[in-house]
Amino acid sequence: GNSVTQMEGPVTLSEEAFLTINCTYTATGYPSLFWYVQYPGEGLQLLLKATKADDKGSNKGFEATYRKETTSFHLEKGSVQVSDSAVYFCARGRGGSEKLVFGKGTKLTVNP
Amino acid sequence: SAVISQKPSRDICQRGTSLTIQCQVDSQVTMMFWYRQQPGQSLTLIATANQGSEATYESGFVIDKFPISRPNLTFSTLTVSNMSPEDSSIYLCSVETAGGVNTGELFFGEGSRLTVL
Numbered sequence A: 001g002n003s004v005t006q007m008e009g010p011v012t013l014s015e016e017a018f019l020t021i022n023c024t025y026t027a028t029g030y031p032s033l034f035w036y037v038q039y040p041g042e043g044l045q046l047l048l049k050a051t052k053a054d055d056k057g058s059n060k061g062f063e064a065t066y067r068k069e070t071t072s073f074h075l076e077k078g079s080v081q082v083s084d085s086a087v088y089f090c091a092r093g094r095g096g097s098e099k100l101v102f103g104k105g106t107k108l109t110v111n112p
Numbered sequence B: 001s002a003v004i005s006q007k008p009s010r011d012i013c014q015r016g017t018s019l020t021i022q023c024q025v026d027s028q029v030t031m032m033f034w035y036r037q038q039p040g041q042s043l044t045l046i047a048t049a050n051q052g053s054e055a056t057y058e059s060g061f062v063i064d065k066f067p068i069s070r071p072n073l074t075f076s077t078l079t080v081s082n083m084s085p086e087d088s089s090i091y092l093c094s095v096e097t098a099g100g101v102n103t104g105e106l107f108f109g110e111g112s113r114l115t116v117l
Helices: none
Strands: A004-006 A011-014 A019-021 A023-025 A033-038 A045-050 A056-059 A062-065 A075-077 A086-094 A099-102 A106-111 B004-007 B010-013 B019-025 B031-037 B043-049 B068-072 B075-080 B089-096 B112-116
Touching (some): A023 A033, A023 A086, A045 A062, B004 B089, B019 B031, B075 B089
Parallel strands (some): A011 A106
Antiparallel strands (some): A004 A023, A033 A086, A086 A106, B019 B075, B031 B043, B089 B112
């Protein structure tokens, strides 16, 4: 089937802490993988993506590497800021039309 | 990029009534989609809104319950018909621009939060 499993939240960290949000997917092929972010009061927006195995997507200090062998796309950031507080969604492409399948989302709160 | 406006942003409705959600994009887009985000759940694709033809519905969603219109390349509506409390959800419009075909990058509206009593 087509599914995306994300680490359950909520996650609460102090500023400058290291962040990892786990994401694994099921696949019959090699879909594109994405992380979307939803800041409070805003719509979802693309954070980063990877389109093939071993690709690393990065943006705003966040990184995620497409791991085919473990079917994972974990999101990491070395030093989080209060402004990173948001809900993060892992997603995978599905089929040739690239319709996305989303994980349930992980809420991150960063305290000063 | 694309700027998407949805309205209403939120509404409280009575059981058995219907509500139409509007989605306006600031540019012409190739693909428009409607998603549902139920409390504590992930986003689920309801349908693809096709310009000039009937929408393409995903498994578990039907036209009688969620009629969709797309009269042009910048506008679409989703109606939630004969609502029940189970329809309480956030409904999201999203688009894929011509430059983003098959990249998987979607732009989302802020969503319409619907509560059915």
